Each structure stands twice: as structure tokens, then as C-alpha cells.
Amino acid sequence: MTEKSKRFINRELSWLEFNQRVLDEAQNEANPLLERLKFLAITASNLDEFFMVRVGSLNMMVEQGASGTDAAGLTPPEQMAAIRERCQQMVKDQYDILLNQLEPRLKQEGIVxxxxxxxxxxxxxxxxxxxxxxxxxxxxxxxxxxxxxxxxxxxxxxxxxxxxxxxxxxxxxxxxxxxxxxxxxxxxxxxxxxxxxxxxxxxxxxxxxxxxxxxxxxxxxxxxxxxxxxxxxxxxxxxxxxxxxxxxxxxxxxxxxxxxxxxxxxxxxxxxxxxxxxxDGPEVYAVPGPLDLAAYFRMSSLGGYDHLKYEDWPPLREASLDPRATLFHEIANRDLILSHPYESYDPVVRFLEEAAADPDVLAIKQTLYRTSSQSAVIAALKSAAERGKHVTALVELKARFDEARNIKWAGELEQVGIQVIYGVKGLKTHAKVCLVVRREPSGIRRYMHFGTGNYNESTAKMYSDVSFMTCNPDLGADASNFFNAISGYSQPMKFSKIEVAPIGLREKILELINVETDRKKHGQKARITVKMNSLVDSEIIEALYQASQAGVKVRLNIRGICCLRPGVKGLSENITVVSIIDRFLEHSRIFHFLHGGDDRVYISSADWMPRNLDRRVELLVPVDDRDCKVKLVNTLNMYFKDNVKSRTLQPNGTYKLVEPGNRKAVRVQEYLYSRARKDLEDAERSQRMVFEPHLAAEN
Incomplete structure (x- = not known):
């Protein structure tokens, strides 16, 4: 093992370990049978994209004679050799699961x-x-x-x-x-x-x-x-x-x-x-069963076999929301955190639909990265423009594999008079923000939605994400400055609260990590708790190593790629990395820094990867409202209590399943849905206890 590989795990091999964790769920007999088939299809779909993008890129590097090494010390040919070996074994395992485990069980259930x-x-x-x-x-x-x-x-x-x-x-x-x-x-x-x-x-x-x-x-x-x-x-x-x-x-x-x-x-x-x-021969995968296992997605939704699927968890209304009130009324009273898909995405869509219909709304500004094929968000923006409101939509044409759809949407939006921006030159705009400008008796007020996921009401039912809705004046000013910067060639102004990649987000993350390190060195309490999809950036990883060496407890919930090696003596023994693979795709980015007890809590559109921090337009948004903070921190902490669907990253780059043993079984996604349901039931019960009289109409 080289000095580099002692500190970093190769990105591609780490991704393949993520896909292995998904494949493990296809093999998990505790999962319903058709859900196991779906997990198998997901691994095949994942591999398809991995080959198209990551292997395709490495293949070009090999052909060009590139000899440089990655952070883990591997050259492109060495990476290709390791990928081939790992993929051949993974494909072998896929077909063993399909032919020897799933199909015999499916046949017993009458699916042949x-x-x-x-x-x-x-x-x-x-x-x-x-x-x-x-x-x-x-x-x-x-x-x-x-x-x-x-x-x-x-x-x-x-x-x-x-x-x-x-x-x-x-x-x-x-x-x-x-x-x-x-x-x-x-x-x-x-x-x-x-x-x-x-x-x-x-x-x-x-x-x-x-x-x-x-x-x-x-x-x-x-x-x-x-x-x-x-x-x-x-x-x-x-x-x-x-x-x-x-x-x-x-x-x-x-x-x-x-x-x-x-x-x-x-x-x-x-x-x-x-x-x-x-x-060439090494790129040939000769298999003993059907090709294109991703096509089995359609089989997993076969009708009449509900007993072979997960119990239905329909998205719930967020407990504090009054369905009779407008979203403007609700947001004006307090900041809101929605935890999707447990809490419904409908308020986000309704926010746009109400903005489109409200005569006091003057303007809507929106970023769009990936949307659904029959997008209610797009429909609301069109409706707003047709009602004479000023609508600006930044449609990212460079969103990989969604380019054709976004080109189509951009054309349709332009036809109804919406000002469409095709992204920012040299960067991909991955930020998730919607700004609504409204005229009120007290003056102009700005309402915002910030998110960790795309404006896609379809994937919002399958992805674990966070929505933050607020009319905080400082965040409103920042949102306006953000849209002005990306839409009008203007020099980005200094933001009051948010941070934007690629001009300040990396520096803010490093500052937050280093503050925890310095506090620990001075004998103060320090802790870093993070949830995101991928951790690749070597500069941030080195900062986390320094925090660990200072004694800071670092807890990382990384769904996919993690190039950091945890638990290495003298380097990262204070760092724990877990990954949750369950029925919903973990997609939210939530960051919590103890900050001496003055908790700093953020949501973000960005993972800690060079592409997000240096080559994309991303947002880091602070959540200062006490109730919203508590909800996010409690959610974050629960991910480290999961002992059913959690796996811990080992120093050698493999993952080990966390098992409950004699402890009570905790499955975080089940807990979050149960919590949302209990909160809603409590709210409805409380509302039924309030007597609301019918009053005579005023003359």
C-alpha cells in the first residue's frame, strides 16, 4: 500500500462498494421479494451509468497515455484493471442472485x-x-x-x-x-x-x-x-x-x-x-442469464402481488401545516422544514401554484436541474407567466442524461414568455432555490424555498431530501443577489448568510471544520456530524483528518462514494463513516457543527466533491430557526442509531453490516416515517379538541 493509498480510497472502487451494498439488499431475505428484484435492477442501472461515464472517462485517459495518479496513488491503467476485476465478480454475483435465489422464489409465487x-x-x-x-x-x-x-x-x-x-x-x-x-x-x-x-x-x-x-x-x-x-x-x-x-x-x-x-x-x-x-476481450461480459437486468424494474411493480412489496408509506402532511391556510401565511409565521418523502412534497408544488395564482405576487425566480416528465413545477411556472408575472427560470442544459428533456422544457418556457437562462458559462448550476417576490401591506416580502433535492415531484416520493421554506429577510436578500449574479453578468456580491460554490462554499466548509479543530485543541467541546451522498475532496478529507487527530468526534453518513479511510490509528480513529441503503434513496445533505454549543446547522445542494465545490453553482444555506434546527439535528442523529440498514466503512475500504444484537432494532427510515405519522396524528387530535364556533356573517 502506497503512502497515498493509506490516506485515500480510490473513488471508482468506493463507488463499486456502494453498488455492492445495494446488491446486498437484493440478497437480503428480510426484504420483500419484488423489492429484492428492484434492488437488483438498480445495481444494473447503476453499473450502466458507471460504465458510460466513469469507465468511459478512464478509457479515454488510457488511450491518451495519461500516467498521473489519483488521490489513492493509482494510474488510469491500474484503475481500469481493478475495475474490471471488481465488475466481473459483481456481475457474477448479480446472476447468482437472479437465477439461484430470486427466480426460484418468484416461481413459487407464480411469477415465471x-x-x-x-x-x-x-x-x-x-x-x-x-x-x-x-x-x-x-x-x-x-x-x-x-x-x-x-x-x-x-x-x-x-x-x-x-x-x-x-x-x-x-x-x-x-x-x-x-x-x-x-x-x-x-x-x-x-x-x-x-x-x-x-x-x-x-x-x-x-x-x-x-x-x-x-x-x-x-x-x-x-x-x-x-x-x-x-x-x-x-x-x-x-x-x-x-x-x-x-x-x-x-x-x-x-x-x-x-x-x-x-x-x-x-x-x-x-x-x-x-x-x-x-x-477487446476484457470488456466482454458473457453472462448465464437475461441481459439488461435494469429492465426488471417493470417486473418489480407487477400488479396483484402487494404481499411481495413494501408496506405502503404514503407521504404525509407536515404536522404543523394548516391545510386551510396559504403557504404564504404559514411561511410568514415561521420557518418550515419538510423531511421528504415522509412528509409530502405537495407544499413545494402548492407554493408555486399559489404564487402563480396570487395577484400580489410580482415575480418568481427558479433553478431547474432535473424535473419530472409531467412536471407540475413547470406547469405552475407557465401559469404564472400567462397571468402576467415576471418569471425567470434557470434551466441547466448541461444536466447529464437530462439534456434532451431540459432543452424541451426550456423551449416550452420561452414560448409563454418566461425569461430562460441556460445555465452559467463554464459551470453547472446544481443549486436548488425558488424565490417568490410578493407585494404586501407592509411592503415587498420575499419568500424562498431551498432544497437538497431536485424540483421533481416524482423522485420526491422516492428520495430522502429536505425542503427549507422561509421569508427571512437576510436569506431573501441573498437569494435576490444570487439570481442577479447568475442571470445578469453581475459580479457576485458578498452574501449575508448563504455560501455559493465555486466562490466561497469550499472555504466556509474548511472554516467550520477548522473551528471545531481549534476548539478541541483549547479544551472545548467539539463535534462534526454530516450527512451527504459523496465525500471525495482531498483538501476537506485532510481537514477532517486533522480534526480527528485533535480529538474531534467526526460522524459521517455517506450514502455513496467515500475516499476517506476511517478508524486508522494516528490518522482517523475519531472518524466514523456509516452508509444507509433502504427503500428510499438517501439524498439529503445536512451539516451540523457543534460550535461550542452554538449549533451551526446547514442544508446544501453540494456534496464534498471537487466537481461540486469547484465546477458547479451550489448553495450552502444556514438554518437558524430553533425548531427547524432541532428537527434537522434529531433527524441527523437517528442515522447513527440505525442497526438494521446501516453499514460501517472499515479502514480497508469494505463495509460491515451493523446488527442490533441484544439492542432494540432501529431502522431510521421506518423511524422517520413513524415520527411524521405520530406528529400528524397528535396535531389532528389537538385540533379536534379545539371548539370553533360558527359566527354570524358580518353585514
């Missing part, structure tokens, strides 16, 4: 993947009709001759490759892309339960009908992953919208960096695919 040799006569007839009437009408076989270029295949779409022999014993290959067909899972008639067959298996049965007079020697499914790590060079792009469309086009032709196929493929066909796709 049929193989072509197992079809009943009725199933065969139905399948024949589907293939001949639908599939053969949609799919287009493409003959590939040695003197022709291999067809340009869609990234991560399914295909089958067919080897054919004619009467003269001449052989040729045919590629059949599935394109965007939704026929992958074909439902079959059955007397009970749910039976289905995969399109690739069905094609293998009927594809000889496409080649009369010839012999089909082999039909094998395959799937490719292309490098998608293309970013716009903004210094050479005169039109950002046009430039982003060019990036999307470039991804369609990215280098093939992974080939997935069946383990039963012949050497001839594998050689043909590798030569045509220009890919």
Missing part, C-alpha cells in the same frame, strides 16, 4: 420466466401471433458483410445476432436491433400467476421464418455500452442550445466500452462482434 422449450401449445400460438404480427413488423434485420461497416447501434439497447448458412454453405451474420420496442417482456396466457417470455428467447424460436431456404446456426442476444462522457467545450460554443444537441449526437457514436452477451455465444460470433464493435 418461461423458456421456449417449456411453452404450452396455447402459449406457443399466442407467442407466434405476437412475433409475426408485431415484432416482425417493427424489427429490421441488418445483414453485415465483411466489406460493410458494422451498423450504428443505439447505446444500451438490446439486439440479437444471427449466424445464417445458405445452401452453398456460405455463412453470414445478421444483426437485429430491438431499438425502442416495448416488447421485451411478452406476457403469456396461464391458468394462474404471471408467466412471460423475453423477446430474445421468442426470436430465437421464430427467427428462421425470416430466412426461408437458409439455416439459422446461432441466435445470441447482445447489448453494448458506449462512452457517454462527452461535455461541451463552452469556450468554443457560440450557441449553448446547439452545442448541447451536438453533445447528444456525439454520444450516439461514442466508443463501445462494454459488450454484454450470452455465455453460450460461439467463438466465431464473439470474434465477429468484437471486431465489428472494436472492443
Amino acid at each position: 420466466r418461461q423458456h421456449r422449450q417449456e411453452l404450452t401449445e396455447k402459449q406457443y400460438q399466442v407467442l407466434q401471433n405476437v412475433i409475426e404480427e408485431e415484432a416482425f413488423s417493427i424489427l429490421t434485420p441488418m445483414v453485415v458483410r465483411s466489406d460493410q461497416e458494422f451498423p450504428l447501434l443505439i447505446n444500451q439497447s438490446m439486439n440479437v445476432c444471427v449466424q445464417i448458412e445458405n445452401a452453398e454453405k456460405e455463412r453470414r451474420f445478421v444483426v437485429v436491433p430491438f431499438a425502442r420496442t416495448n416488447l421485451r417482456f411478452i406476457t403469456l396466457p396461464s391458468e394462474s400467476g404471471y408467466q412471460y417470455i423475453l423477446l430474445e428467447d421468442a426470436l430465437a424460436l421464430f427467427i428462421p421464418r425470416l430466412f426461408p431456404g437458409e439455416t439459422v446456426l446461432e441466435t445470441v442476444p447482445f447489448r453494448i455500452t458506449r462512452n457517454a462522457d462527452f461535455e461541451l467545450r463552452e469556450d468554443s460554443a457560440s450557441d449553448l442550445m446547439v452545442g448541447m444537441k451536438e453533445v447528444l449526437d456525439a454520444r450516439k457514436e461514442g466508443t463501445c466500452i462494454r459488450l454484454e452477451t450470452s455465455e453460450f455465444i460461439t467463438s466465431d460470433m464473439l470474434r465477429f462482434l468484437c471486431e465489428g464493435l472494436e472492443i
